[in-house]
Amino acid sequence: xxxxxxxxxxxxxxxxxxxxxTNTLIRDGVPSIINxxxxxxxxxxxxxxxxxxxxxxxxxxxxxxxDVALREALAMGCxxxxxxxxxxxxxxxxxxxxxVISAALKKIGFDLIITGRQAIDxxxxxxxxxxxxxxxxxxxxxxxxxxxxxxxxxxxRQFEDRYHIIEIKTPCLITALTELAEPRYMSVRGIIxxxxxxxxxxxxxxLKDSLNPAxxxxxxxxxNVYRSFTKQAKGQGTLYTxxxxxxxxxVIIEKLEERHII
Ligand SMILES: Cc1cc2nc3c(=O)[nH]c(=O)nc-3n(C[C@H](O)[C@H](O)[C@H](O)COP(=O)(O)OP(=O)(O)OC[C@H]3O[C@@H](n4cnc5c(N)ncnc54)[C@H](O)[C@@H]3O)c2cc1C
Numbered sequence: 112x113x114x115x116x117x118x119x120x121x122x123x124x125x126x127x128x129x130x131x132x133t134n135t136l137i138r139d140g141v142p143s144i145i146n147x148x149x150x151x152x153x154x155x156x157x158x159x160x161x162x163x164x165x166x167x168x169x170x171x172x173x174x175x176x177x178d179v180a181l182r183e184a185l186a187m188g189c190x191x192x193x194x195x196x197x198x199x200x201x202x203x204x205x206x207x208x209x210x211v212i213s214a215a216l217k218k219i220g221f222d223l224i225i226t227g228r229q230a231i232d233x234x235x236x237x238x239x240x241x242x243x244x245x246x247x248x249x250x251x252x253x254x255x256x257x258x259x260x261x262x263x264x265x266x267x268r269q270f271e272d273r274y275h276i277i278e279i280k281t282p283c284l285i286t287a288l289t290e291l292a293e294p295r296y297m298s299v300r301g302i303i304x305x306x307x308x309x310x311x312x313x314x315x316x317x318l319k320d321s322l323n324p325a326x327x328x329x330x331x332x333x334x335n336v337y338r339s340f341t342k343q344a345k346g347q348g349t350l351y352t353x354x355x356x357x358x359x360x361x362v363i364i365e366k367l368e369e370r371h372i373i
Contacts, residue, residue, distance in 0.1 A: 148227025
């Protein structure tokens with residue numbers, strides 16, 4: 112099975128810094144990591160490969176520095192890595208990002224695509240489902256467990272107060288929750304080998320056969336960030352400890368009445 116995992120390099124913090132003029136993320140000077148959900152996706156892919164054979168490819172769209180994230184994935188045991196990097200891709204919103212990644216996936220080939228559910232910086236959870244839509248393949252989101260039986264992928268999907276067990280045929284896409292699989296550590300040998308392998312770079316010219324310039328980059332992005340700002344911290348709430356349920360109800364009603372909410 113050819114498994115491709117899409118990984119995003121994200122700042123190692125929840126404090127995303129934004130450029131107040133361009134409203135885009137400032138990456139310079141911020142330490143970066145592989146997005147948590149994506150790392151679980153890598154681990155799940157490696158376990159599937161161990162079970163049924165095949166290859167695990169990692170793909171990342173980002174600036175040249177994202178090479179480090181791809182090498183970390185190689186050091187975990189992935190077979191090959193692609194960096195999608197080009198001036199034309201800069202300023203892409205989620206739709207344009209998914210468009211570029213889909214073009215690369217078409218070229219690379221795939222049976223199963225794994226993306227994270229959500230990136231910890233952009234936080235939209237849109238890119239995985241958008242890739243599936245663009246490639247016109249079925250998708251299962253919120254995967255908490257994944258297995259293969261014959262030509263079927265069995266996904267345990269987290270859904271509010273219950274789980275769905277979904278069978279899906281390849282080619283397909285799943286979006287991974289952090290709980291999907293505890294990522295393994297890189298081995299020393301893996302790290303050495305990762306730096307001996309090539310990270311292949313696809314730029315605009317490599318993908319132009321299936322890329323419409325009108326659908327990528329800042330100009331091709333239908334989303335326009337109007338303004339971004341840090342939320343004002345709210346005042347500290349009042350903490351009531353060791354009170355009974357009846358007492359808690361009384362206090363809540365009192366507070367709501369005080370504010371004329373009820
Ligand atoms: C108008 C506009 C301009 C923007 N300009 C820039 C910019 O110049 N530079 C910039 O860094 N960001 C920019 N962004 C943010 C960028 O669009 C998002 O970071 C990106 O589309 C991913 O969205 P997300 O973080 O919400 O990912 P989610 O949709 O939450 O991610 C879900 C999963 O999709 C996969 N995925 C997401 N992004 C990538 C990726 N790049 N490579 C591989 N897999 C991925 C991962 O598996 C991830 O777990 C811009 C956004 C907008 C709206």
